[in-house]
Amino acid sequence: MVRAARRTLAERLLPPDRLRVGPLREGAFTSEVRTRRAGVVLGLALGVTFTVCFVTGVLSHLIQNPPSWFNWPSRPAGLYRITEGLHVATGIASIPLLLGKLWAVYPKLFRWPPVENLAHAIERISLLPLVGGSVFLLFSGVASITRWNPWLFSFPAAHYWAAWITIGALIVHIGAKAGLVRPALAPSSSDAEDPATDGLSRRGFLWTIAGATGAITLFTVGQTVRPLEFAGLLAPRRPTEGPQGFPVNKTARSAGVTDLANDPAYRLSIEGTVRTPLSLSLDDLRAMPQHEATLPIACVDGWSANVRWRGVRVVDLLDMADAPFDADAEVQSLQDQSKAYSSSLLNFDHAHDPDTLLALECNGERLDIDHGYPLRLIGPNRPGVMQTKWVAKVVV
Amino acid sequence: MSVQQEPPDTKFGPLFWLCAGTGGAVMLFGVWGALSRAGATRPVWLATYLVGAAIVHDGIVAPVACATGVVLRRRVRGPLRASVQCCLIVSGVLVLFSIPLVAGFGRQPDNPSLLPGNYTAGLAIALVVASASIGVVFGLARRRARSEA
Secondary structure, eight states: OHHHHHHHHHHHHSOOGGGOOGGGSTTOOOOTTOOHHHHHHHHHHHHHHHHHHHHHHHHHHHHHSOOTTOOOOSOSTTHHHHHHHHHHHHHHHHHHHHHHHHHHHGGGGGOSSSOOSHHHHHHHHTHHHHHHHHHHHHHHHHHHHTTOOOSSSOHHHHHHHHHHHHHHHHHHHHHHHHHHHHHHHSTTSGGGSOOOOSSOOHHHHHHHHHHHHHHHHHTTGGGTSGGGGGGOTTOSOOTTOSGGGSOOSSOHHHHTOHHHHHOTTOOEEEESSOSSOEEEOHHHHHHSOOEEEEEEEEOTTSOEEEEEEEEEEHHHHHHHTTOOTTOOEEEEESSOTTSTTSEEEEOHHHHHOTTOEEEEEETTEEOOGGGTTTOEEEOTTOBGGGSOSSEEEEEO | OOOOOSOOSOOOSHHHHHHHHHHHHHHHHHHHHHHHTHHHHOHHHHHHHHHHHHHHIIIIIHHHHHHHHHHHHHHOOSTHHHHHHHHHHHHHHHHHHHHHHHHTTTOOTTOTTSSOSOHHHHHHHHHHHHHHHHHHHHHHHHHHHHHHO
């Protein structure tokens, strides 16, 4: 009785069949290549790339906004270069995977009846943040690495919180679809057979998506993988292109520091909880022991380049100023200090790493003003936006 | 109600409810984060972009891809069709990705190291290289199929 009553209710709630028009008709989508197997294979691939993107993205966020429990080490020196390079490269590789996946499951958008029960409704509703979030994350990521900002929000905040929403929706989706994976991949699955048509075979479709993923990676990854720089036809950056042989993120002009940086009265001050506050001219800094280190500059935009730096060790300056042994240090730029990325924090590890420098030279020349003349911070295993340029102050 | 020929494509067992709970909590954390930093995330804008992204895909990108497929099926017959489909999919992805590069939306006059390439030429070369490689792969596959027959 109850079951019968429920069914009638459900049937009454269902939209009438006369609404079943256009893409909602049965057989509206005819491609034989669109199979459950294709959806599962591409879904698994996206599961891997989205997980890599999410983990490396959250890591980059934690490094730049460290909570008290998080301590990012200064070694290995090239670790951030790898995690952020992976973040951007797997994001780009996800574009053909996502488009292929969405194409494979597109007819399900028009399934009839639209909803069968409560669980099904939850699953379908969670597809909106999943699809919208995935497309938004890839679009905003690509736009951002090409410095196109067609929006009014702050990119890092919007991209970061949208990622949590998307990953949450992905978890719901995995819960609903996990049971499909094994049967769809079984050799006995009917999807494994190919219909006899002139068009792409089912296997051919997946190889095409794999080929597109390979191609877009090959044409972009040279911005961080130096040996592939020659193939970087569509890379937003070339690791050897820029003043003194590597790219510039923000120029002195756009930071508004040209006059201050060229001022002959420039002095570096070390202040805060130090016993001997210092005010040093460029000549004072040049007279100090100089240290050389080859360290990558690794941008959040996913490009990176190895550069030879020369300058004064931060730890030498802290010693000279009698800073407390366990102190962190904030490195401030000549920029307006209310602006984003105008200062960065050196935690204990980074402040005391022998390769963390206030550099005066790079690649054997005096720093170009767009690379931070007169003085810039450079340390191992740090995001480029935390390698503060045009350094004016170290506050302990 | 129509008869389902395929087995149901969603399983709603305990795993689903566990994942729905966990995923729902993660989504709520994301929504809370976006709302609590409203000055940076501009929640109304962000929501518009999230929903808009789904609409642009489902309402424009996917229908265009489907329509292209239908036209291709009618116009291109014979063994050439598979290679043309393959070529259009790969080229479509490369063109879509290249839009901000070719248009140079983000170019900054004082920073020539940003978008340093000639991306129109770069895209053209990439398309030629990809198409040629696809041609070679399909050519070899056809020759092998013929020699096996």
